[in-house]
Amino acid sequence: xxxxxxxxxxxxxxxxxxxxxxxxxxxxxxxxxxxxxxxxxxxxxxxxxxxxxxxxxxxxxxxxxxxxxxxxxxxxxxxxxxxxxxxxxxxxxxxxxxxxxxxxxxxxxxxxxx
Amino acid sequence: xxxxxxxxxxxxxxxxxxxxxxxxxxxxxxxxxxxxxxxxxxxxxxxxxxxxxxxxxxxxxxxxxxxxxxxxxxxxxxxxxxxxxxxxxxxxxxxxxxxxxxxxxxxxxxxxx
Numbered sequence: 001x002x003x004x005x006x007x008x009x010x011x012x013x014x015x016x017x018x019x020x021x022x023x024x025x026x027x028x029x030x031x032x033x034x035x036x037x038x039x040x041x042x043x044x045x046x047x048x049x050x051x052x053x054x055x056x057x058x059x060x061x062x063x064x065x066x067x068x069x070x071x072x073x074x075x076x077x078x079x080x081x082x083x084x085x086x087x088x089x090x091x092x093x094x095x096x097x098x099x100x101x102x103x104x105x106x107x108x109x110x111x112x113x114x
Numbered sequence: 115x116x117x118x119x120x121x122x123x124x125x126x127x128x129x130x131x132x133x134x135x136x137x138x139x140x141x142x143x144x145x146x147x148x149x150x151x152x153x154x155x156x157x158x159x160x161x162x163x164x165x166x167x168x169x170x171x172x173x174x175x176x177x178x179x180x181x182x183x184x185x186x187x188x189x190x191x192x193x194x195x196x197x198x199x200x201x202x203x204x205x206x207x208x209x210x211x212x213x214x215x216x217x218x219x220x221x222x223x224x225x226x227x
Contacts, residue, residue, distance in 0.1 A: 045214025
């Protein structure tokens with residue numbers, strides 16, 4: 001079956017612009033996570049959805065970052081007023097249901113803010 | 115706050131040798147994962163370890179978990195070039211911290227023919 005998909009694969013934007021990154025999880029997975037990975041580092045947790053609700057958004061760095069999952073499947077990570085420091089690979093992961101289930105990662109969106 | 119430390123961060127080794135990567139974490143956890151990442155690619159799940167004493171093996175890789183010592187190891191037996199990659203351990207906080215995983219910095223492994 002299909003894995004986690006993310007679009008776009010690359011996004012280049014200018015400082016101050018708004019961007020949306022999309023994640024399509026594995027069918028039937030109720031848990032969805034967003035992470036951010038900077039060069040040479042491990043992924044850093046941003047937000048976790050269980051179904052439609054954001055169960056834990058403690059990793060969002062500030063109020064410029066927001067994510068939604070309105071129908072409990074596809075999720076969109078939204079970044080307002082982008083800054084150069086937001087440049088990173090944004091990874092989405094999904095898991096079946098429980099916190100101990102394996103998280104399967106998508107290919108990521110490489111965001112570059114000029 | 116959960117902290118995860120991996121060592122070594124860089125490892126260059128020869129084929130057919132054995133080596134171990136260590137992952138220490140700072141607070142109680144109910145789940146620990148090992149992932150592999152190839153350059154420019156996403157993360158591939160290798161092992162899930164959920165209980166003290168858990169041991170999982172797949173091919174030349176074996177992972178174990180000691181929750182009392184807050185330590186997991188990833189052992190490579192008779193390394194081959196195909197295992198060259200970056201390996202991450204990722205830990206889940208069971209003490210009321212974030213629901214997402216906390217990752218180590220990764221171990222960049224190069225296996226020379």
